[in-house]
Amino acid sequence: MVREGKLHLLLTLRSMQLRRSPGQVCFPGGKSEAIDKDEIDTALREAKEEVGLQPEKVEVICRLVPGIDKMNHLVTPVVGFIEDTFQATPNPDEVSDVFVVPLEYFVKPLNYKTLPYKTSTGYLSRMHCFIYDDHEHKVSFKIWGLTAHFAVFLALVVFRKRPTFEVDYDLDDLISSSEKNFMNLYASLYKRKKSNL
Ligand SMILES: CC(C)(COP(=O)(O)OP(=O)(O)OC[C@H]1O[C@@H](n2cnc3c(N)ncnc32)[C@H](O)[C@@H]1OP(=O)(O)O)[C@@H](O)C(=O)NCCC(=O)NCCSC(=O)CCC(=O)O
Secondary structure, eight states, rough: EEEEEEEEEEEEEOOOOOOSSOEEEOSSSOHHHHHHHHHHHHHHHHHHHOOOOGGGGGGGEEEEEEOTTTTEEEEEEEEOOOOOOOOOOOOTTTTTEEEEEEGGGGGGGGGGGEEEOOOOTOOOOEEEEEEEETTTTTTTEEEEHHHHHHHHHHHHHHHHHHHOSSOOOOOGGGGHHHHHHHHHHHHHHHHHHHHTO
16 A cells, blocks of 8 residues: 555464464464455455455455465465555454554564574575564564565565665566475475375
């Protein structure tokens, strides 16, 4: 969404009652169901369930290169544009807060650290970790892991500028290098699956 002339990302704080990743920041989303035609359908259905966003209020822009979560699920980000007038109605079973962050924060953060990260298959990567202070609501959010990975990639695609921290992409060939990173990660998981057969 555009707020005060700047692109913003809408994020959620997961409910503490959730079995998986309680209290962590993520995008609205979830597992695909048989009724979903594709990942876009899944994303729109989940956004409606979690934050009350009506699918017809979303202008879907694109899908991004998938990521892989710690359970080795394939997670496909869907990018959509929404109006600034959207008023979230968080489903309290799943979401305890909804907030927005300027997209630019993910290339030029005020509070950032990087953590080296080794996947279950030994693939070496890095995890971004951002602390975002929402001054209007006097709350701070920690945005890290898979969520930060997607936010950084989208910010790089949109702004096409060098971030103030290191990233694992060739910035002159962003899309290909992100596909290559994904394929390497995917291949390392596939190899392990095969050897466990
Ligand atoms: C991947 C999503 C979008 C999935 O959302 P939800 O968990 O709300 O999905 P849900 O529909 O409620 O999930 C219902 C069940 O489906 C499973 N499920 C969810 N997404 C799936 C997928 N893509 N493929 C297969 N199964 C999937 C869940 O494990 C869960 O199983 P069970 O009921 O059996 O559990 C989210 O969990 C997420 O964004 N996680 C990352 C949050 C994050 O970045 N945290 C910070 C660092 S931690 C980190 O980055 C590591 C990555 C990670 O969190 O795995």
